[in-house]
Each structure stands twice: as C-alpha cells, then as structure tokens.
Amino acid sequence: MDQQQTYRLTVWIPLIVVSLFLLLSGIQAYTHYHDRQRLLLTAAEINLYETALQMAHNLEYALANNDAEQAQSxxxxxxxxxxxxxxxxxxANGMIRYATQLAWQNTPVSDQLHPSQxxxxxxxxxxxxxxxxxxDGILQVVIPISLSEQISFDPKTRFPVILLQKNIHTRLTQTGVQALQQNLWLVALFLLSMLLLIAIIKGIVLKPLFALKQLAEKLRQQQFNLHNPLQGNTEQAQIAQTLVDAGQQLKIALDTAQERENRLNLTLQSIGDGVIVTDADGMITRINPIACQLTGWSETEAIGQPLLSVFDIYNASTLEPVVNPVSRVLATGKIVELANHTVLHARDGQRYHISDSAAPIRADNTPESAILGVILVFQNVSQQYxxxxxxxxxxxxLSTILRVSPSVTYVLDVRPGPVFTLSYVTESVTAMTGKPAEFWxxxxxxxxxxxxxxxxxKVQLTLHKVLQSDTPLTNQFRFQHVDGHYIHVQDHLFATPETSDDGHQQIVGVxxxxxxxxxxxxxxSFLAHHDVLTKLPxxxxxxxxxMQAMSVCERYHQCLALLYLDLDRFKFINDSLGHAVGDQLLIAVADRLKKLMRDQDTVCRTGGDEFIILLPDTDADGAAHVADKLIDKLTAHFDIENNQLFITVSVGISIYPENGRDADTLNKHADTAMYRAKQAGRNQYQFFTQEMHAQIxxxxxxxxxxxxxxxxxQLNxxxxxxxxxxxxxxxxxxALLRWQHPQLGQISPQTFIPIAEETGLINTIGNWTLHQAISQCRQWLDSGHQEVQVAVNLSAVQFNNPTLVSTIETILAEYHLPAQYLELEITESVAMINIELTIKQLESLAALGIRLSLDDFGTGYSSLNYLKKFPIDTLKIDQGFVFDMLEDEDDAAIVDAVITLARSLGLNTLAEGVETQAHADALQIKGCDFMQGYxxxxxxxxxAFTVLLDQSEIN
Ligand SMILES: Nc1nc2c(ncn2[C@@H]2O[C@@H]3COP(=O)(O)O[C@H]4[C@@H](O)[C@H](n5cnc6c(=O)[nH]c(N)nc65)O[C@@H]4COP(=O)(O)O[C@H]3[C@H]2O)c(=O)[nH]1
Structure with a gap:
C-alpha cells in the first residue's frame, strides 16, 4: 500500500460518507421541493379550473341576460x-369582448395573445x-361558453370561449425555497451525523487501519520485531496481532530460509565440483566458486547470463561444440551425463577436461512436476584425463611391446590344489611354438x-616354489615346437599374492x-676355452x-711334460703371404698336431705361432720322443692355397715335478726352454735347465x-x-754390423740380429745399415778408388718387407750410387721359406741392377729346382765347410759340389771363413771365384778399409 492509497482511504471514506449524505439530503430536499410545487400547481390548476367554470357560468348567465356589465364584471x-x-x-369571431385588460376589448384575439394561447x-x-x-408557472385554462342565442360570431367554426391565465411562477419558487428551508435542519443533522461518523470511522477504522498499514509497511520493510499498537480485542487489534505474529513467523521463516540459503551457499562453496544452477530458461541463477574458477566468470557476471555464454564446451576429440547439457535436460526432462572427453573453454582462454552431469530441478521432485531449473555439476578432470x-x-x-616382443607373456590361474590353468598368452606364442594363442x-x-x-x-617344482615366493623366479626348460624340435626357453615368473576369499592366485610369466x-x-663358453682359429683348447x-693332470700326478706319483712349441719364422710367412695363409698354416699345424697326439694329451694354442702340449703321465724320455716326432712330422711341407710351405719348430720342454710343482712355473720354464731352442738354431727341442734362466x-x-x-x-x-x-x-x-754396448761390451750380430727381428727393430736398423753402406761406397767411389761393391746382409723380416725394393731404390738415388755397386745377401734358409715370394722379390731387386748372393749356402735345404729360378749372382759357401774342407772330405766334397753347381748355373762362388793360405790355395784350385776371411x-x-783399398791398388 503506497502513500497515495493511504491518503485516499483516509480522505475518501469521509468524502464518500459526506457525499452520500449530501446526495440523500439533496434527494430529500428535491423531493420535498418538487412535491410542494406539484401540490401548489395542482391546487392552482384546480382553483383556476373551478374559477373558470364559475366564470363561464356567470358569463353565460350575464350573456344570456345580455348583461354586458355583468359579463364585464x-x-x-x-x-x-x-x-x-x-x-x-x-x-365566436375571435374578438375579445371582455378582458381584464380593458384596452384589449374588441380587439382581435390574434393581436393580443401569443400564438400558443x-x-x-x-x-x-x-x-x-x-x-x-x-x-413555467403560467397556468391557462380555456373553457367554451354555451350561449342560448348565438351571437353573431362565425357560427360555422367557432364558439365563444373564456381564457383565464394565472402566473404562479413566483409562488412556485417561493414554495421551493420554503421546502428547502424546511430541509436545512435535516441537512445540518446529516452533516453532524457525518462528522460524527467520520470521527467514529477515523477512531475505529482509519486509525487502526493506519496502524495496520504501518505494521504492513514494516513487514514490507522486513522489520519483523513488531509490537501490536492496538489495544483491546477488536478485529483490528486482532488483525494487528496477527500481523505481529505473522511478522515473527515470517522472521523465523526468513531466518530459516536465510540460514538455508547460507548453508546452501556454504555447501556450494564447499563443493569441490563446479556447480551452476539455471532457471527454466537456462539463465544462470547460482554459480559456485569452483565453477567461477573453471569458467573464468565471476559470480556477479555470471548470474543472469545464459548458460551457453558461461559454460562453453566442446568435444575433446573432434573439437566440435557439444550440445548444452542444460538445454538437453530442459528438452528431455532427464538427467544428462556427458562423456568424459568434454573440454571446457574458460573465459580466460584456459581449457579444462571436465566430466559433468546435469539434472532437472522439479517443483515437487516428481517426474511429472514442472521443471523449475537445472543443476549442472562438473569437475576438472584434466589431471585424470x-x-x-x-x-x-x-x-x-605395453601392448605394442607385448605384440612385438619375441618373448611370450602368459598368465596361469591357480586354484587351490594347486590347479594351474592357462588363462592368457600373447600372440608371440605362435612364432615360438607353432600354435596360436587360441590353441593353447x-x-x-x-x-x-x-x-x-x-x-x-623342474617346471612343476618352480611353479610350486613361485607360489610361496614373493620374488620372481627364473627357470629354463625345453619345449617341443609343433614341428617336433625342442627349443630352449627361459621362463621368468612371479605369483600374484593370494586373495583372501577363494585362494585364487595368478602366475605371470615371460x-x-x-x-x-x-x-x-x-x-x-667354447671360445672362452678354445682358440677361435684352430679350435684347440x-x-x-x-x-x-x-691342474687336473698335476693332481693326478700327485696322487699316483707320476710325471707330466709340458711342451712349448713355436713355429720358426712364422712371422715371415704371415707378413709375406698374408694373414689368411698364416691362419691356414696354423690350422694345418694344429690338425697335424692333434693327429700326432694321444687322446689324453692336450694340444693348445696360446696365440700367434705358439702351441703348448700337455703330456700327462710322461717323463723326460717320453717328452723327448714326442718332441722328436713333432719336429720330424712338422718338417713335411704344408700345401696352403697353392703355396708349399716348409716350417721348422723349436720346442721347449719342462717336466713335472723336476722343473716346477705348479702350472705357472712349468709354463715359464717350458717357454724358456723353447727360446733356448730358438737361440740354439731352431728346428730342435730343449729341456729346461737352470742355466737357461740367466740366458733368458x-x-x-x-x-x-x-x-x-x-x-x-752404439751401432756401427x-x-x-x-x-x-x-x-x-x-x-x-x-758390411757387418757392430754393437758396442757401454757395459756389455761388443755384442755379436748373431746375438742381437734375431732380437732385432723379433722386436721389429730390424727394419729401422736395416735401413740405417743400408744408408751407411751405400753412403760409404759412394765415398769410396768419389775418392777415386777402384770399383768396389758393398754387400749388405738382409734379415728375413727385411727381405720380406714389401717396401724393400722402393726403399733401396730411394737410398741408391739419394747417394747417386749405381745399383751394380750394391750386393744384397740373404741366407739360404730365408730364401727357402717361401720360394715363390723369394723369386719375386729377388727379381724386383735384380731388375734394379742390384747384385744378389745366397749366404751360408749348403746349410739349408735348397732345392736345385728352385735355385735355378733365383736371379742371383753369387753363392756364398758357408765358412763351416771352408774351415774343415782340408781335413774333412765331406766338407771338401760339398765345397766342390757347390762350386760345380754354381758354375753350372752360371753363378759366382764366394768362400767365407778363409783363414789360412792353405784355405785360399785349395779354393783357388777348386775354382772358387771370390774369397773372404781373416x-x-x-x-x-x-x-781402415780405405787404407786397404789404397794398398790393394798399389800392389
Ligand atoms: N771365424 C771366422 N769368422 C769369419 C772369418 N771371416 C769372416 N768371419 C765372420 O763371419 C761372418 C760372416 O758374415 P755372415 O755369414 O753374413 O754372418 C753374419 C750375418 O749373418 C749377421 N750379420 C752381420 N751383420 C749384419 C747386418 O748388417 N745385417 C744382417 N742382417 N745380418 C748381419 O751376423 C753374422 C755374423 O757376423 P759377424 O759376427 O760379423 O761375423 C762375420 C764375420 O766376421 C774367418 O776367417 N774366420
């Protein structure tokens, strides 16, 4: 109720009452007034009528008596x-005969009267x-007059009449005023009554009404702590009390509602999910902080917005917009649960994977009742997503790994018993077993x-064990492929913990x-214990x-022999013919050795050209016998890739227990003995002796x-x-090499040249020698001496060096020495190692113009056949034959044979070791071409040599 309405009630009620009373008073006054006038008028009319009748009668009488005066009167x-x-x-003629207005007499009526009259x-x-x-208060009456004798009016048409007219207008007015005056007291009474009524109404109705209105206004302003302003037990007081009570009830209700609201707000704020509530038009009515945070909208901004504006979602996979869940709920009336892969596009550009659901809010929670709105609940599942x-x-x-893995993963269900049932196996089982997973x-x-x-x-035991174990176990077994052959498989398996209810377990295995x-x-394992090349241990x-053999020896008081066997000059073969040939030779030697040995003997290769042979239950005699046999049998040539290879071996022997009671010592001593055999000239065996220690x-x-x-x-x-x-x-x-060691003194080339060969130093030393010799020769030529050539010894390693020819060519060129001034000496044994290569190398050197000689001839196994092919110039007769040729017929015969052979081949001969005149004379007789010796x-x-040259030229 507003102020204007309040004004109207307090004003209009008295106003209506007043108006009502005025109306009633007016009606009363009017009725009274009208009645009085009507009475007056009626009385006047009757009076006039009666007067007219009386006058008509009097006039008829006067006229009948022709009494004009009477008539006038x-x-x-x-x-x-x-x-x-x-x-x-x-x-009857229309003439006024008599009139109250005397002037009118005898005048036509039309001149005086109104047409209506x-x-x-x-x-x-x-x-x-x-x-x-x-x-209007003008009363008229016209009465026809009947006359006994007709006056000479126009008898055809008219009779005489009298007209009387009264004017009661004034009296009528006066009568009305009087009537009104008579009603005034009533009006006053009415007014008094009205005022009284207004006062009563104001006191009884309006004042309580105003109080009620104020109460209502307070209620409207939500002031609920009200007091009843009205006393007594009146209806208004009761209504006021009702309002006061209603206020209290309302306060309770509102407080309750507020508390519910607060709780609801708290609940919404406490909910970890986003919550949005909409009305039936899909406009947002509530939104909780989580929803605000996820959507990027503040509560005040979001409230009243259409859900679509705030809750912008699309499909995570297709990126297509998703139908608004609230619309779906409003359309279907059903709860909508959205798929998990929904993405919420927040206002601030953030994107969240959400899961959400929406449900209708119904008027009374029944499916038939009207939908008041929709509650949408969603949560950020980005992390879970x-x-x-x-x-x-x-x-x-993992699936890919399992699919591509060559291993087979399986699961065994284990029921109490235990009973094992295969419940899962990967497809890779097909490749491994020949049957697909479905089969197994x-x-x-x-x-x-x-x-x-x-x-x-073993498999069953492992299965039982793994059930008791909390760690994986590994097992190996053979499994028959469907084609019949067995494969070796390794099974890594572990058991899941036993479930409490039915004792069900699973074993997972790979x-x-x-x-x-x-x-x-x-x-x-084989390679760990065998030589790759020869397959020997x-x-x-x-x-x-x-170790085993020694323990047997220990127990049965036996001996054993360890033979170290080294191929002589194998390095030369390897370097000259290549590793492939060298390897083949080693394999062939290994095969020959295996064939020569007993089953209980062990032949092993320890690397390079070294073999070790263990002879259990063998003493020194037995070992010597075996060594002899080996040296003999290995001397026979080997056919390797179209090469006929001749080798010799040097063998060192140690005997258990004399030469050592442990494997290391025996090995070391056999090795020492073998070196000794090499030093002693190769192609022989040596037993270990204590003196060898010092030598080694x-x-x-x-x-x-x-x-x-x-x-x-130190070299010169x-x-x-x-x-x-x-x-x-x-x-x-x-040219002969000398090594003057500061402490050890002069060391023989026969001692250090083999060491230089073994260590590879020979190439450096050999080149140095060539430089020195060629340079010296050049000096002799330059100093005007007679033509003298220089002979240089080549070791096996040097001779087989592929760069030898180019190296010599370079040095000759460096000193501008014509090649014919250089002679190279190789020993017979070097030449015979690989005859083909020797021929090739010699031919290359000869092609340069270098002279070539075969040293120590007669000590080796030179075949005449090959000798023919060597492009050499000189055979050097070994000094051993020369020394004894005067006493030893055999040596003399050899010297003869060599000289003859050389002559037949067109070669020169040079005798070494000519120490006496007798030697020189004998050689001269035998036809030797050149001599050399002390x-x-x-x-x-x-x-000093230069001096000799000078003297020689003088003599
Ligand atoms: N008892 C005796 N001996 C005589 C007589 N005339 C010469 N000799 C010795 O006999 C050896 C001859 O050399 P070789 O047969 O080539 O034998 C040489 C040769 O094979 C080698 N040699 C020496 N110098 C070199 C070198 O520069 N390079 C290579 N590869 N080997 C060398 O060392 C071996 C020994 O050389 P050397 O000790 O110098 O010993 C030399 C020489 O001094 C004699 O009338 N009586």
Missing part, C-alpha cells in the same frame, strides 16, 4: 384573484372542450605335455626362446687340464738395450774385404 373580478394575470372573453383557444372552441396548459591418456599410452605401449588357451594341458619330460619335474642364446653361450683350458734374463736385457742402441750411436758398420781369386784385388766389402782381413772400420 365577471371578467374584471378575476384580476382580484391571487396570481390572476389575464381573463378574456373571446367571442390562440391555439389553445381555437382547440377549445373547435372541440368544445376545456383546454388547459401549465408552463592426462593420467588416463598416459595410462592409455602406457597400455598401448583352449588346450591348457597341452602346454605341460609339450615340456620335455626330463624338465617337467617365456623367451633362448635356443640361440644358449647356442651362443655354448659358443662363448686355449691357455685357460690348458691351465685347468694342467740376458736376452731380455739386450732386448731393452737394443731399443736405444741406434739413437745412442765394419767392412770385410772380398777378394777376387784370379786377380787378388779387393772387389768388394761385406786370412785377408777381419772386418774393419771404413777408414
């Missing part, structure tokens, strides 16, 4: 009457009826039946076909065997010292003259 007296205004007598007169005359009229994605990737990844799953027992019978107990691996392991296995140590010392000999100028060349037998002149000089000169320094 009758007319004139009318004026004396109250309200009289006019009286006229109109004759004339018409009234005519109607009365014509119809012989009394005519009356009453207008990511986890799910990760999980899916992991699952895919539908024939669970077939798996067990395919396990090798010998391995079944089976890998390790057949190849096992073969590889066998191979690795290696040193590790040999050590084992030696000495050799090691030399080896070390030799590395520095060249840089410390000496020259021994070579004499032409026919002329006695010095035709050449053999008889002429020992090897001397270059300067």
């Amino acid at each position: 009758s007319i004139s007296r009318f004026i004396l009457r109250r309200d009289a205004e006019l009286a006229i007598f109109v004759d 004339i018409k009234l007169i005519q109607d009365a005359a014509n119809h012989q009826k009394i005519q009356q009229s009453s207008v 990511q986890l799910r994605q990760d999980l899916r990737h992991s699952v895919d990844f 799953l539908s024939h669970p027992q077939a798996w067990i039946s395919r396990i090798h019978p010998e391995d079944v107990p 089976v890998l076909d390790v057949s190849h691996q096992q073969k590889a392991e066998q191979k690795i 290696n040193r590790a296995l040999l050590s084992d065997r030696i 140590a000495h050799k090691m010392e030399l080896e070390h010292a030799l590395r520095f000999a060249l840089s410390q100028n 060349l000496v020259f021994q003259p070579q004499i032409e037998v026919k002329t006695g002149r010095i035709m050449g000089a053999e 008889y002429f000169s020992k090897p001397i320094e270059a300067a």
Whole structure:
C-alpha cells in the first residue's frame, strides 16, 4: 500500500460518507421541493379550473341576460384573484369582448395573445372542450361558453370561449425555497451525523487501519520485531496481532530460509565440483566458486547470463561444440551425463577436461512436476584425463611391446590344489611354438605335455616354489615346437599374492626362446676355452687340464711334460703371404698336431705361432720322443692355397715335478726352454735347465738395450774385404754390423740380429745399415778408388718387407750410387721359406741392377729346382765347410759340389771363413771365384778399409 492509497482511504471514506449524505439530503430536499410545487400547481390548476367554470357560468348567465356589465364584471373580478394575470372573453369571431385588460376589448384575439394561447383557444372552441396548459408557472385554462342565442360570431367554426391565465411562477419558487428551508435542519443533522461518523470511522477504522498499514509497511520493510499498537480485542487489534505474529513467523521463516540459503551457499562453496544452477530458461541463477574458477566468470557476471555464454564446451576429440547439457535436460526432462572427453573453454582462454552431469530441478521432485531449473555439476578432470591418456599410452605401449616382443607373456590361474590353468598368452606364442594363442588357451594341458619330460619335474617344482615366493623366479626348460624340435626357453615368473576369499592366485610369466642364446653361450663358453682359429683348447683350458693332470700326478706319483712349441719364422710367412695363409698354416699345424697326439694329451694354442702340449703321465724320455716326432712330422711341407710351405719348430720342454710343482712355473720354464731352442738354431727341442734362466734374463736385457742402441750411436758398420781369386784385388766389402754396448761390451750380430727381428727393430736398423753402406761406397767411389761393391746382409723380416725394393731404390738415388755397386745377401734358409715370394722379390731387386748372393749356402735345404729360378749372382759357401774342407772330405766334397753347381748355373762362388793360405790355395784350385776371411782381413772400420783399398791398388 503506497502513500497515495493511504491518503485516499483516509480522505475518501469521509468524502464518500459526506457525499452520500449530501446526495440523500439533496434527494430529500428535491423531493420535498418538487412535491410542494406539484401540490401548489395542482391546487392552482384546480382553483383556476373551478374559477373558470364559475366564470363561464356567470358569463353565460350575464350573456344570456345580455348583461354586458355583468359579463364585464365577471371578467374584471378575476384580476382580484391571487396570481390572476389575464381573463378574456373571446367571442365566436375571435374578438375579445371582455378582458381584464380593458384596452384589449374588441380587439382581435390574434393581436393580443401569443400564438400558443390562440391555439389553445381555437382547440377549445373547435372541440368544445376545456383546454388547459401549465408552463413555467403560467397556468391557462380555456373553457367554451354555451350561449342560448348565438351571437353573431362565425357560427360555422367557432364558439365563444373564456381564457383565464394565472402566473404562479413566483409562488412556485417561493414554495421551493420554503421546502428547502424546511430541509436545512435535516441537512445540518446529516452533516453532524457525518462528522460524527467520520470521527467514529477515523477512531475505529482509519486509525487502526493506519496502524495496520504501518505494521504492513514494516513487514514490507522486513522489520519483523513488531509490537501490536492496538489495544483491546477488536478485529483490528486482532488483525494487528496477527500481523505481529505473522511478522515473527515470517522472521523465523526468513531466518530459516536465510540460514538455508547460507548453508546452501556454504555447501556450494564447499563443493569441490563446479556447480551452476539455471532457471527454466537456462539463465544462470547460482554459480559456485569452483565453477567461477573453471569458467573464468565471476559470480556477479555470471548470474543472469545464459548458460551457453558461461559454460562453453566442446568435444575433446573432434573439437566440435557439444550440445548444452542444460538445454538437453530442459528438452528431455532427464538427467544428462556427458562423456568424459568434454573440454571446457574458460573465459580466460584456459581449457579444462571436465566430466559433468546435469539434472532437472522439479517443483515437487516428481517426474511429472514442472521443471523449475537445472543443476549442472562438473569437475576438472584434466589431471585424470592426462593420467588416463598416459595410462592409455602406457597400455598401448605395453601392448605394442607385448605384440612385438619375441618373448611370450602368459598368465596361469591357480586354484587351490594347486590347479594351474592357462588363462592368457600373447600372440608371440605362435612364432615360438607353432600354435596360436587360441590353441593353447583352449588346450591348457597341452602346454605341460609339450615340456620335455626330463624338465617337467623342474617346471612343476618352480611353479610350486613361485607360489610361496614373493620374488620372481627364473627357470629354463625345453619345449617341443609343433614341428617336433625342442627349443630352449627361459621362463621368468612371479605369483600374484593370494586373495583372501577363494585362494585364487595368478602366475605371470615371460617365456623367451633362448635356443640361440644358449647356442651362443655354448659358443662363448667354447671360445672362452678354445682358440677361435684352430679350435684347440686355449691357455685357460690348458691351465685347468694342467691342474687336473698335476693332481693326478700327485696322487699316483707320476710325471707330466709340458711342451712349448713355436713355429720358426712364422712371422715371415704371415707378413709375406698374408694373414689368411698364416691362419691356414696354423690350422694345418694344429690338425697335424692333434693327429700326432694321444687322446689324453692336450694340444693348445696360446696365440700367434705358439702351441703348448700337455703330456700327462710322461717323463723326460717320453717328452723327448714326442718332441722328436713333432719336429720330424712338422718338417713335411704344408700345401696352403697353392703355396708349399716348409716350417721348422723349436720346442721347449719342462717336466713335472723336476722343473716346477705348479702350472705357472712349468709354463715359464717350458717357454724358456723353447727360446733356448730358438737361440740354439731352431728346428730342435730343449729341456729346461737352470742355466737357461740367466740366458733368458740376458736376452731380455739386450732386448731393452737394443731399443736405444741406434739413437745412442752404439751401432756401427765394419767392412770385410772380398777378394777376387784370379786377380787378388779387393772387389768388394761385406758390411757387418757392430754393437758396442757401454757395459756389455761388443755384442755379436748373431746375438742381437734375431732380437732385432723379433722386436721389429730390424727394419729401422736395416735401413740405417743400408744408408751407411751405400753412403760409404759412394765415398769410396768419389775418392777415386777402384770399383768396389758393398754387400749388405738382409734379415728375413727385411727381405720380406714389401717396401724393400722402393726403399733401396730411394737410398741408391739419394747417394747417386749405381745399383751394380750394391750386393744384397740373404741366407739360404730365408730364401727357402717361401720360394715363390723369394723369386719375386729377388727379381724386383735384380731388375734394379742390384747384385744378389745366397749366404751360408749348403746349410739349408735348397732345392736345385728352385735355385735355378733365383736371379742371383753369387753363392756364398758357408765358412763351416771352408774351415774343415782340408781335413774333412765331406766338407771338401760339398765345397766342390757347390762350386760345380754354381758354375753350372752360371753363378759366382764366394768362400767365407778363409783363414789360412792353405784355405785360399785349395779354393783357388777348386775354382772358387771370390774369397773372404781373416786370412785377408777381419772386418774393419771404413777408414781402415780405405787404407786397404789404397794398398790393394798399389800392389
Ligand atoms: N771365424 C771366422 N769368422 C769369419 C772369418 N771371416 C769372416 N768371419 C765372420 O763371419 C761372418 C760372416 O758374415 P755372415 O755369414 O753374413 O754372418 C753374419 C750375418 O749373418 C749377421 N750379420 C752381420 N751383420 C749384419 C747386418 O748388417 N745385417 C744382417 N742382417 N745380418 C748381419 O751376423 C753374422 C755374423 O757376423 P759377424 O759376427 O760379423 O761375423 C762375420 C764375420 O766376421 C774367418 O776367417 N774366420
């Protein structure tokens, strides 16, 4: 109720009452007024009518008596009457005969009267009826007059009439005023009553009403702590009390509602999910903080917005917008649960993966009731989504691994018993077993039946064990492929914990076909104990065997022999013919050795060209016998890739227990003996002796010292003259290497050249020698000496060096020495190692113009056949034959044979070791071409040799 309404009630109620009373008073006054006038009018009309009748009668009488005066008098007296205004007598001619207005007499009525009056007169005359009229208080009556003798009016048409007229207008007005005056007291009474009524209404109705209105206003303003302003037990007081009570009830209700609201708000704020409530039009009515946070809208901004504006979602996979869930709920009336892969596009650009659901809010919670709105609940599942994605990737990844893995993953269901049932196996089982996964799953027992019978107990034991174990176990067994062959498999298995209810367990296993691996392991094991090339046992296995053999010896007081066997000059073969040939030779030697040995003997290769042979239950005699046999049998040639290879071997022997009671010592001593055999000239065997220790140590010392000999100028060349037998002149000089060690003194080339060969230093030393010799030769030529050639020894390693020819060519060019001044000497044994290569190398050197000689001829096994092919110039008769040729017929025969052979081949001969005149004479007789020896000169320094040259030229 507003202020205006309040005003109206308080004003209008009295106003209506007043108006009502005024209306009633007016009606009363009007009625009274009207009645009085009507009474007055009626009385006047009756009076006038009666007067007219009386006058008509009087006039008829006067006229009947022709008493004009009487007639006039009758007319004139009318004026004396109250309200009289006019009286006229109109004759039948329409002439006023008598009138209250004397002037009118004898004048036509039409001149004096109003047409309405004339018409009234005519109607009365014509119809012989009394005519009356009453207008505005003017009363008229016209009465026809019947006359005994007709006056000479127009008898055809008219009769005489009288007209009387009164004017009661004033009296009527006065009467009305009087009537009103008579009602005034009533009006006053009414007014008093009205005021009283207003006062009563104000006191009884309006004031309480105003109080009620104020109460209502307070209620409207939500002021609920009200007091009843009205006393008593009136209806208003009751209503006021009701309002006060209602206020309290409302307060309680509102407080309750507010509390509910607060709780609801708190609940919404406490909910970890986003909550949005809409009305039935899909406009947002509530939104909780989580929803605000996820949508990026503040509560105040979001309230009243259409849901679509705030809750912008689309499909995570297709990125297509998703139908608004609230619209769906409003359309279907059903709860809508959206798919998980929905993405909420927040206002701030953030994107969240959400899961949500929407449900209708119904008027009374029944499916039929009207939908008041929709509640939408959603939560940020981005993390879970990511986890799910990760999980899916992991699952895919694992599936891929399982699919591509060559291993077979399986699951065994274990029921109490235990009873094992295959419940899962990966597809890779097909490749491994020849049967697909479906087969094994539908024939669970077939798996067990395919396990090798010998391995079944082991497999079953492992299955039982793994059920008790909380760690994985590994097992290996053989499994029969469907094609019948067995594969070796390795099974890594573990058991899931036992479930409490039914004792159900699972065993998860990964089976890998390790057949190849096992073969590889066998191979690795074999390789670990065998030499790859020759397949002979290696040193590790040999050590084992030696230990075993020694323990047997210990127990049965037996001996054993260890033979170290080294191929002589194998390095030369390897370098010259290549490793492939060298390897083939080693294999061939290994095969020959195996064939020569007993079953209980162990032949092993320890690397390079070294073999070790263990002879259990063998003493020194037995070992010597075996060594002899080996040296003999290995001397026979080997046919390797179209090469006929000849080898010799050096053998060192140690005997258990004399030479050592442990494997290391025996090995070391056999090795020492073998070196000794090499030093002693190869192609022989040596038993270990204690003296060898010192020799080997000495050799090691030399080896070390030799590395520095060249840089410390400990090496030098000496020259021994070579004499032409026919002329006695010095035709050449053999360059011989000398090593003057500061502490050890002069060391023989026969000692250090083999060491230089073994250590590879020979190439450096050999090149240095060539430089020195060629440079010296050049100096002799430059100093004007007779033509003298220089002979240089080549070791086997040097000779077989592929760069030898180019190296020599370079050095010759460096000193501008014509090639024919250089002679190269190779020993017969070097030449015979690989005849083909020797021929090739010699031909290359000869092609340069270099002279070539075969040293120590007669000590080796030169075949005449090959000798023919060697492009050599000279055979050097070994000094051993020369020394004894005067006493030993055999040696003399050999010297003869060599000289003859050389002559037949067109070669020169040079005898070494000519120490006496007798030697020289004998050789001259035998036809030897050149001589060399102490008889002429020992090897001397270059300067001394120059002096010799000078003397020789003088002589
Ligand atoms: N008892 C005796 N001996 C005589 C007589 N005339 C010479 N000799 C010695 O006999 C050896 C001849 O050299 P070889 O047969 O080539 O035998 C040489 C040769 O094979 C080797 N050799 C020496 N110098 C070199 C070298 O520069 N390079 C290579 N590869 N080997 C060398 O060392 C071996 C020994 O050389 P050397 O000790 O210098 O010993 C030399 C020489 O001094 C004699 O009338 N009586």
